[in-house]
Amino acid sequence: MAERAERSRFSFSRGRRSDAPKRKLTDRQRAAKERLAKMSPEQRHTHDPNKAPNPRMLSSHPGEVRITSLVVDELGRALRKILKLDGPADVLMSLYFREARHLGPRERTIIAEAIYYCLRHLSMITWRMGTVTPVKAPRLTGLLVLALQYGVDKISDQILGKEKDTLLNMLRPKDSKAPKEIQAEVPKWLYDLAVVQYTDHKALFEAMQQGAPLDLRVNTLKAGVDDVIAELDKHHVKAVKGEYSPECVRLDIKPALTQWPIYKDGLVEVQDEGSQLIARLVQPRRGEMVCDFCAGAGGKTLALGALMKSTGRIYAFDVNEKRLGGLKPRMRRAGLSNIYPSVIRTEHDSRVKRLYGKMDRVLVDAPCSGTGTYRRNPDLKWRFGEDELERINSIQKSVIRSAAKMVKKGGRLVYATCSILERENQGVICEFLEENPEFELLDAYEILEKQGVEISPYQKKRFGEYFVMLPQLNGTDGFFGAVLQRRDEKKGRTEKESPALEGDAQESVQKE
C-alpha cells in the first residue's frame, strides 16, 4: 500500500488511480502526452486540452510557421484588448483565448508568442510605427510583430494587402538608430534611474528582455530535490539543481505543471530561485513565532513553513483578501499546518498591534514596482508609472515601520522586494535605520553562507551587506533583501557575533 502511494505521488498520469489496470497507449497517444508535458507558458494560456499543440509551430522552428489571414485577424483582435494595458496581460490573454474557441492549437501558439514578443518589444514597435499608435492600429501592429519575428516574406501579399508599403517603411530603420531607452525596452523614467545606478545597465536591460526559466521549489517535507529531478527525467523533462537555493530545481522547458501530481500533491511549488533565498534570509527555526507581513498568495510563507518543518506559528498577513485566499489550498497541498492567514485592513490594524514585541522573525515582502520581474511580466513595464513609484515608496516605509514593532528583542526583521531600484531598497532601509537605531543591519551573504548558499564574492563586494540578485548576474529575477536585527542589550550577544549555526538550518544543509 505504502509503495503504491509513493508511486502515485510521483506519477505524471493525470487523475488515474495508481491501482487501476494500466491502459496501453498507442505511439500517437504517447507522443501527444509528451508534447503536453513540454508546453510553454504562452501555450498554457492557449491550450485546448483536446488538441495537443503541434511542435512545428513552436518558435524554435520559426521558418515553418504558416501565417494565415485568420492568425493576423485574431492577433489584431487580441492586441486591441491587451494593448489597452488595463490589466495583467496573462489574465487578458486567458480571457481572449477562452472566447476564441474556433482557433486550433497552431493558431493559438503563434498568436500567444506574438503577444509576448509585442509586450517585450513594445518600445521599439511603437518607435517603428511613428505617428500610428499600436493600440489604435492593432492589425497593423500584429503584422509588424509577425514580420519582426519571422520575416516579412513569411506573410503573403494577399494578407498584407494595401498595408504592405506602410509595413515595409516601418521595417526599414535600424534598431541602433532608436533612442537608447527604446533599445533598452524600458520606460524613460526607469532608464534614467537604472543608468545612474548600474554600471552594467546594458547587460541588465538585455537580460530583462529575455524570457525566464521555470524554477521549482521542492517541498522538502514531501520529497528530495534528486527525487523530483529523477521523476522529471523519466518523463523527458530535463531539470537541474539550482545554482544557489538548496531546494531549487530549474527546468529547460515550461510544462503545464499544475496538472501534474508532483504539483497537485504539494511536492513542488513554482518559485523563482531568488525568491526562495528570501526565506533563507529569514532563517526561521522550529517552534518560532513568525509573521509574513505581506504574504500575498503565500509563495514565501510556504517556503518558511517548510523550513520550520510545519512547527511553530506563522501569521500570514495581507491587505488583499483575494490574494491571501490563494494561500489556503497551497498550504493544504504542501501539508503545512503552522500557517495562520489573516486579512488586515492596513499595516496599523489591531491584529498587528496585538503582536507588538512578540515575533521572533518578521518578513516584509513589500509591495513594489516589480521591476525585477520584467522577464516574466513584460506588460508591467508599460503599466507601472513613475507616479505609482512615489505612492508605493511611501507604503513601503510605512509597512516596515509598523512591522518592525512586532519584532521582539533579539529578533529578526527581513525587508525584501522584487525591485531593482535603490529607492525602494537601500533607500527604505537607510531611512528606517536612521529612525530606528535599535535595529542593526546583518550581513545577508554571511547568513546564506552559514546555510550552505554561496553567492559570488564579487556580488558581496558590490552590494555590501545587502542581498541583491539580478538577471544579468544570477540568471534569476531581480531581488533585494536586507536583514535587520533588533538589539537585545540584556543578552549582550547578538546573532551577528554568534559562531553557532542554528539547528534547523544546519540540518537542512546536511540533508542536501
Ligand SMILES: C[S@@+](CC[C@H](N)C(=O)[O-])C[C@H]1O[C@@H](n2cnc3c(N)ncnc32)[C@H](O)[C@@H]1O
Ligand atoms: C510582493 S507582494 C507579496 C508576494 C508574496 N509574499 C509571495 O511571496 O508570493 C506584496 C504584497 O503586499 C500586500 N500589501 C500591500 N500593502 C500592504 C499593507 N499595507 N500591509 C500588508 N500587505 C500589504 C499586497 O497585497 C501584496 O500581496
